[in-house]
Amino acid sequence: xxxxxxxxxxxxxxxxxxxxxxxxxxxxxxxxxWPRDEERWALLLAAGTGYGIDDPxxxxxxxxxxxxxxxxxxxxxxxxxxxxxxxxxxxxxxVMQRVIEAAGGAPLSLHATSAGRPLYEGLGFVPVGRAVRxxxxxxxxxxxxxxxxxxxxVVRSASAQDLRALVQLDSVVFGLxxxxxxxxLPTFADxxxxxxxxxxxIGYAALxxxxxxxxxxPLIARDTTVAKQLLASLAEATDRPLRVDVDARHEELLDWxxxxxLRPAMGTTLMTLGGRQHGDWSRYFAPLSLATG
Numbered sequence: 329x330x331x332x333x334x335x336x337x338x339x340x341x342x343x344x345x346x347x348x349x350x351x352x353x354x355x356x357x358x359x360x361x362w363p364r365d366e367e368r369w370a371l372l373l374a375a376g377t378g379y380g381i382d383d384p385x386x387x388x389x390x391x392x393x394x395x396x397x398x399x400x401x402x403x404x405x406x407x408x409x410x411x412x413x414x415x416x417x418x419x420x421x422x423v424m425q426r427v428i429e430a431a432g433g434a435p436l437s438l439h440a441t442s443a444g445r446p447l448y449e450g451l452g453f454v455p456v457g458r459a460v461r462x463x464x465x466x467x468x469x470x471x472x473x474x475x476x477x478x479x480x481x482v483v484r485s486a487s488a489q490d491l492r493a494l495v496q497l498d499s500v501v502f503g504l505x506x507x508x509x510x511x512x513l514p515t516f517a518d519x520x521x522x523x524x525x526x527x528x529x530i531g532y533a534a535l536x537x538x539x540x541x542x543x544x545x546p547l548i549a550r551d552t553t554v555a556k557q558l559l560a561s562l563a564e565a566t567d568r569p570l571r572v573d574v575d576a577r578h579e580e581l582l583d584w585x586x587x588x589x590l591r592p593a594m595g596t597t598l599m600t601l602g603g604r605q606h607g608d609w610s611r612y613f614a615p616l617s618l619a620t621g
Contacts, residue, residue, distance in 0.1 A: 337422045345378030345392065352389045353378070356409050363539035371516045372396065372407065372619055375509045379423065379430075383411060390414050393423050395431070396620050398504040402603055403431055405438040406619020420444075424451055428601065435603025439573075439596040439618040448599050456605040457598035458576040459618070462590035463541065466570045468560040469587055481554060483561045486520035486532065493529040494522065501548050503607030509620060518542065519565045523554050533558040534616070535566060544572035547614035552580045555613045559585075572614050581613060 345353065347370060354364035372378065376396035383390040391410045397403040405427060410419045428436065428451065439459060440448050486494070491511065499505050513534055514520060523531035531549030535542045544562060549555035555578075563570060570590060574582055586592070596618060598605065615621055 337418055340381050340390075340419070340422065342379050342381055342423065342426055345373055345380045345394075347373060349373075349378070349380060349389070352380075352387070353392055353407075356389045356392055356411060357407075359411050360409050362409075363541075365538050367516060367537060368617060368619075369407075371509075371512055372617075375512055375620075376404075378407075379427065381419070381423070383414070391419050391423050393427055394619055395427060395436075396509065397434070398506060398621075400434055401504045402435045402437055402600075402606060402621070404619065404621030405436050406617070406621075408438075408444070420447055421451070424448070433602065436601040437603070437605070437621050438599055439615075439621075440599050441594070441596055445597055445599070448601075451601070453599040453601045455597045456600050457609070459573045459596045459598060459615075460576050460582060460592055461571065461573045461594045461596070462582070462585050463571040463593050464569055464590045466559075466563045466585070466588045466590055468556070468563055469584065480525070481530070481557060482524045483521055483557050484524070486514070486522045488514070490522050490529065490532075494532050497529055497532070498546070498548060501608050501611045506620075509616065513616070519562055521558050521561045523549065523558055525550075530554055531558055531611075533562055533614075535562045536616075538571060540568060541571045542566045542568045543617070544570060545614045546612075546616045547572070547574075548611055549613060550611060552578065552584075555581055556584060563588075573618055574614050575609055575612060577609060578613055 350366050350369050353369045354366045358364050372394045376394050379393045381390040394407040395403050495507050517534035517536045519535040521533050531554045533547045
């Protein structure tokens with residue numbers, strides 16, 4: 329039975345989440361049918377700002393949200409979760425209103441599920457794109473090894489020496505500086521790959537744990553051919569099922585992934601408040617996670 333809540337909801341105190349809240353955050357994810365992903369929560373709380381409301385009837389959380397800022401240009405909002413026993417009581421809207429206030433006018437972006445989209449539209453967010461989540465056991469087709477004209481493309485494991493060039497490429501493609509997030513990626517990801525041609529870094533991708541799956545992201549590449557090569561290399565590195573959220577405009581890559589055994593699982597709408605979509609979508613194939621934009 330749901331507990332009584334203070335009226336008005338503004339009496340609910342929102343506090344900052346810390347690493348001490350990782351188990352409570354994972355419990356909340358599990359309560360809402362999402363993977364626990366404690367490692368992902370740790371990354372988000374380290375690179376961003378977590379907000380939470382304690383459940384007065386338990387030692388857990390009633391609600392959560394994480395904001396990852398990329399400076400005055402944009403902040404990504406994710407992990408807006410409300411415990412099932414407190415759902416449909418206006419708590420999600422209350423948390424988002426406080427997040428918008430805390431942003432101080434900075435543009436916000438988020439990926440909305442079909443269930444969450446009406447809430448965000450009511451708060452002024454507008455759709456600017458769409459992502460498709462695919463999952464399953466992946467077996468690359470024969471064209472994954474094709475090469476573009478010119479010098480050969482080399483796909484290899486990333487090293488510490490690649491970080492500067494990787495961050496520079498990411499800043500151009502994403503359109504904002506994500507150094508504070510990407511410098512944490514090597515310790516979060518199980519595998520990272522870079523693609524080079526004639527000594528120039530033209531793409532990179534990472535593979536991170538998520539429950540029984542491995543999640544692909546970020547995936548940035550000069551073109552679809554290079555994106556396929558990076559994905560094929562990552563697929564060879566794991567025997568787990570893959571999960572990836574692909575920008576829906578990359579139809580060729582989506583078709584290739586489906587041909588390799590992945591199946592669409594859900595779709596999300598990319599929405600912004602007070603801004604626009606940044607960067608070069610033609611080279612931005614998949615985010616690190618939906619929570620980071």
